[in-house]
Amino acid sequence: MAAGRSGQPATTRRGSRAGGHSGSQRRSELLGIAAELFATRGYAQTTVRDIADEAGILSGSLYHHFSSKEEMLDEILREFLDPLLERFTAIEKQGENPEQVLDELVRHSFAAIHASPVAVALYQNELTMFSRQPGFEYVGRTGKKIEKIWLTVLKAGQKSGVFRPDVDVHLTYRFIRDAIWSTVRWYRPRGKYKHEAVAVQFLLVLHGGLHTA
Amino acid sequence: MAAGRSGQPATTRRGSRAGGHSGSQRRSELLGIAAELFATRGYAQTTVRDIADEAGILSGSLYHHFSSKEEMLDEILREFLDPLLERFTAIEKQGENPEQVLDELVRHSFAAIHASPVAVALYQNELTMFSRQPGFEYVGRTGKKIEKIWLTVLKAGQKSGVFRPDVDVHLTYRFIRDAIWSTVRWYRPRGKYKHEAVAVQFLLVLHGGLHTA
Amino acid sequence: MAAGRSGQPATTRRGSRAGGHSGSQRRSELLGIAAELFATRGYAQTTVRDIADEAGILSGSLYHHFSSKEEMLDEILREFLDPLLERFTAIEKQGENPEQVLDELVRHSFAAIHASPVAVALYQNELTMFSRQPGFEYVGRTGKKIEKIWLTVLKAGQKSGVFRPDVDVHLTYRFIRDAIWSTVRWYRPRGKYKHEAVAVQFLLVLHGGLHTA
Amino acid sequence: MAAGRSGQPATTRRGSRAGGHSGSQRRSELLGIAAELFATRGYAQTTVRDIADEAGILSGSLYHHFSSKEEMLDEILREFLDPLLERFTAIEKQGENPEQVLDELVRHSFAAIHASPVAVALYQNELTMFSRQPGFEYVGRTGKKIEKIWLTVLKAGQKSGVFRPDVDVHLTYRFIRDAIWSTVRWYRPRGKYKHEAVAVQFLLVLHGGLHTA
DNA sequence: CATGAATGAGTCTTCATTCAT
DNA sequence: TATGAATGAAGACTCATTCAT
Numbered sequence: 091m092a093a094g095r096s097g098q099p100a101t102t103r104r105g106s107r108a109g110g111h112s113g114s115q116r117r118s119e120l121l122g123i124a125a126e127l128f129a130t131r132g133y134a135q136t137t138v139r140d141i142a143d144e145a146g147i148l149s150g151s152l153y154h155h156f157s158s159k160e161e162m163l164d165e166i167l168r169e170f171l172d173p174l175l176e177r178f179t180a181i182e183k184q185g186e187n188p189e190q191v192l193d194e195l196v197r198h199s200f201a202a203i204h205a206s207p208v209a210v211a212l213y214q215n216e217l218t219m220f221s222r223q224p225g226f227e228y229v230g231r232t233g234k235k236i237e238k239i240w241l242t243v244l245k246a247g248q249k250s251g252v253f254r255p256d257v258d259v260h261l262t263y264r265f266i267r268d269a270i271w272s273t274v275r276w277y278r279p280r281g282k283y284k285h286e287a288v289a290v291q292f293l294l295v296l297h298g299g300l301h302t303a
Numbered sequence: 304m305a306a307g308r309s310g311q312p313a314t315t316r317r318g319s320r321a322g323g324h325s326g327s328q329r330r331s332e333l334l335g336i337a338a339e340l341f342a343t344r345g346y347a348q349t350t351v352r353d354i355a356d357e358a359g360i361l362s363g364s365l366y367h368h369f370s371s372k373e374e375m376l377d378e379i380l381r382e383f384l385d386p387l388l389e390r391f392t393a394i395e396k397q398g399e400n401p402e403q404v405l406d407e408l409v410r411h412s413f414a415a416i417h418a419s420p421v422a423v424a425l426y427q428n429e430l431t432m433f434s435r436q437p438g439f440e441y442v443g444r445t446g447k448k449i450e451k452i453w454l455t456v457l458k459a460g461q462k463s464g465v466f467r468p469d470v471d472v473h474l475t476y477r478f479i480r481d482a483i484w485s486t487v488r489w490y491r492p493r494g495k496y497k498h499e500a501v502a503v504q505f506l507l508v509l510h511g512g513l514h515t516a
Numbered sequence: 517m518a519a520g521r522s523g524q525p526a527t528t529r530r531g532s533r534a535g536g537h538s539g540s541q542r543r544s545e546l547l548g549i550a551a552e553l554f555a556t557r558g559y560a561q562t563t564v565r566d567i568a569d570e571a572g573i574l575s576g577s578l579y580h581h582f583s584s585k586e587e588m589l590d591e592i593l594r595e596f597l598d599p600l601l602e603r604f605t606a607i608e609k610q611g612e613n614p615e616q617v618l619d620e621l622v623r624h625s626f627a628a629i630h631a632s633p634v635a636v637a638l639y640q641n642e643l644t645m646f647s648r649q650p651g652f653e654y655v656g657r658t659g660k661k662i663e664k665i666w667l668t669v670l671k672a673g674q675k676s677g678v679f680r681p682d683v684d685v686h687l688t689y690r691f692i693r694d695a696i697w698s699t700v701r702w703y704r705p706r707g708k709y710k711h712e713a714v715a716v717q718f719l720l721v722l723h724g725g726l727h728t729a
Numbered sequence: 730m731a732a733g734r735s736g737q738p739a740t741t742r743r744g745s746r747a748g749g750h751s752g753s754q755r756r757s758e759l760l761g762i763a764a765e766l767f768a769t770r771g772y773a774q775t776t777v778r779d780i781a782d783e784a785g786i787l788s789g790s791l792y793h794h795f796s797s798k799e800e801m802l803d804e805i806l807r808e809f810l811d812p813l814l815e816r817f818t819a820i821e822k823q824g825e826n827p828e829q830v831l832d833e834l835v836r837h838s839f840a841a842i843h844a845s846p847v848a849v850a851l852y853q854n855e856l857t858m859f860s861r862q863p864g865f866e867y868v869g870r871t872g873k874k875i876e877k878i879w880l881t882v883l884k885a886g887q888k889s890g891v892f893r894p895d896v897d898v899h900l901t902y903r904f905i906r907d908a909i910w911s912t913v914r915w916y917r918p919r920g921k922y923k924h925e926a927v928a929v930q931f932l933l934v935l936h937g938g939l940h941t942a
Numbered sequence: 943c944a945t946g947a948a949t950g951a952g953t954c955t956t957c958a959t960t961c962a963t
Numbered sequence: 964t965a966t967g968a969a970t971g972a973a974g975a976c977t978c979a980t981t982c983a984t
Contacts, residue, residue: 558771558773558857560771560773561773561858641857643914644769644770644771680933687927688930688934691930691931694911694914695905698907698908701857701907702903717897717901717904718904720896721896721904721938722938722939725937725938726886726893726935727828727891727937728891728892
């Protein structure tokens with residue numbers, strides 16, 4: 091996961107120190123701090139100085155590691171979205187039937203919230219800005235790809251008769267997606283609810299509904 | 304403290320009363336503009352100048368109507384939250400049984416999104432800031448009161464046997480709440496989905512689940 | 517005192533209402549409010565709105581009575597300074613000997629503080645601004661005229677042998693002036709010290725000094 | 730709260746230490762400029778831009794050194810008031826008799842005006858604001874402590890018989906205080922009056938009074 | 943790598959003043 | 964006389980970013 095950042099030219103400006111991965115480590119640290127703050131206060135509400143303060147350096151010094159605040163956001167997002175899409179794709183590929191695939195998608199979503207609450211929160215909270223901000227079009231694109239996976243499985247389930255045919259898959263997808271990802275707002279990785287248990291509870295209702303009859 | 308208008312004669316919406324001495328009509332106009340922008344760009348990302356520009360005046364002139372940007376936010380929120388809580392309370396009071404009450408709560412929620420998409424979006428997007436911002440504690444309090452209503456009806460349904468007993472009501476409430484309110488992100492009042500239809504679809508899944516078996 | 521304003525063309529714009537002195541009365545009221553605030557918070561720190569609020573009208577409405585904030589200050593000052601200079605001049609004229617004149621000047625100064633604490637405070641606090649502000653040169657000029665009176669009597673006293681010859685009259689004048697007028701900072705017209713008593717105490721030290729020997 | 734620098738190593742004034750890593754040298758420079766302007770135009774009338782202009786930087790850049798305009802005022806004041814109180818206390822402690830102590834207090838006051846005319850002027854002019862401004866209560870407190878020193882010595886002198894018993898010490902203290910400190914309004918450090926001479930003149934009148942008899 | 947100083951554009955807010963009604 | 968709405972200029976402060984050392 092920390093190996094992410096696929097696509098960008100590894101940065102190591104003035105590539106003096108051969109191999110030089112210690113710089114890269116500091117970079118990850120700073121990225122973690124930034125992510126935490128972005129998630130907590132929001133991207134726009136987090137100042138470069140907030141990040142630097144937390145890291146114990148001056149704000150100007152951050153620019154030795156990143157060329158802009160936006161670059162940090164970009165990197166955090168890619169590190170989260172790329173593997174997520176990859177995993178969803180794998181789930182879809184490997185699944186045997188729609189029920190199984192859907193359940194696995196759900197379970198992995200909750201697992202992702204557990205593993206990267208900060209990135210998920212960031213993604214959730216800043217969604218609207220990504221549509222406006224040039225350079226972040228890939229976020230929307232990734233979202234669309236993920237959506238397609240879910241819609242495909244939902245439709246397949248309807249076709250095969252396991253999912254009720256009278257629901258609009260688009261609406262249903264959105265209900266599911268929002269219910270799941272919004273979880274990040276209250277889920278605490280070390281809280282009383284385990285992410286697997288949350289997934290189980292969610293699937294309980296999703297499968298059979300709330301009514302007993 | 305920043306409550307402002309509470310007590311004033313409700314502004315006679317849709318200028319029925321002929322004489323129309325207007326009262327704080329301009330104020331309402333400006334508030335509408337502000338709400339729209341707050342909802343679209345986010346509160347912090349909306350500048351006072353944005354609002355003024357949209358209104359065709361200078362930014363300083365806004366302060367003739369409001370004492371601060373925050374006051375606008377406050378007023379917009381109260382005008383949305385107070386009636387919402389009132390309505391939810393009434394639904395709980397008048398409902399005959401848990402199923403009926405729950406359904407009505409759901410339907411009214413979607414109706415509220417339809418009627419005040421801007422306020423709902425604002426509420427959704429800025430939730431985290433309200434917990435930090437002094438003077439906005441009532442937002443959290445109102446949220447708690449609403450939560451209590453939903454939890455009460457869910458528990459009552461479990462007790463009476465109409466709702467399945469094996470789900471955690473707290474988790475279920477959150478799933479429902481988030482699925483519903485997140486709708487505001489894509490719902491368009493004049494789009495192809497009518498809010499009643501969305502509610503029906505949601506209830507379909509909520510009642511019986513997605514699986515046919 | 518309220519008859520002051522000598523020099524300006526009586527203002528009564530649109531001199532419709534014959535005699536119309538009721539307007540002039542409101543004017544005095546407003547002037548009183550302004551003076552109070554100017555003295556308490558300082559001229560620059562007092563906003564036109566502060567004055568209007570205190571008067572129970574809107575700030576724009578003040579401009580029916582005065583053409584500017586500065587005009588208010590000007591009028592307040594003239595109403596205080598003109599009579600003061602007049603009185604000092606009279607004291608100098610009528611006095612029989614330097615001791616008597618000096619004492620009377622001192623006594624009247626304290627009486628003026630008692631009678632117009634607000635104007636005195638204003639004069640004291642804004643002295644520096646008057647030197648910079650165009651249109652207020654007469655304040656400095658009046659100050660100079662008053663200074664001349666005091667210096668004359670001090671010199672006369674030295675010449676006649678009643679005042680010690682080894683003090684610099686300019687310095688002494690400043691000491692006296694500052695000690696007296698600064699009184700306004702703590703003197704309360706209805707407090708425990710009567711202005712006559714304060715004058716007596718001051719003269720006690722001024723005449724014979726603090727030492728017993 | 731706004732105390733800031735207390736605890737830091739006094740800035741090594743007059744860059745003795747060779748290496749001159751400067752510490753907050755720039756800060757001191759800026760503080761000097763601010764003090765000058767505050768004293769001349771008044772605190773409220775001095776804009777942050779005035780200070781920045783004088784320093785040859787942009788107004789926003791000042792915030793690299795100070796967190797607010799108020800912090801500058803605070804620092805200027807503390808740097809003046811703390812040593813002043815210290816010195817007054819020392820004079821009281823070391824003095825042998827009331828006459829000597831009083832004279833020394835007077836002389837040091839004039840010396841302080843000579844040494845820090847800017848701070849004294851600031852203190853004099855903004856006294857009223859300090860009572861209102863939260864965070865500046867220490868100014869009033871320091872004033873009270875100084876007052877206590879003077880009152881103590883005046884009372885002691887009356888008890889020992891060197892000071893006349895028929896004067897109210899509180900009034901007398903105020904007369905003395907105001908006459909001395911007001912000096913700052915006209916005293917020029919490089920003018921024709923030396924501060925020692927001014928002190929002598931003042932003491933002349935204070936000791937024996939103006940009258941020859 | 944990091945500091946310390948600065949930039950420049952922008953943010954919210956204030957306030958004396960104007961003017962149509 | 965007063966209101967209500969607005970202007971326009973200014974004020975304190977913020978913040979991403981740059982750069983010499």
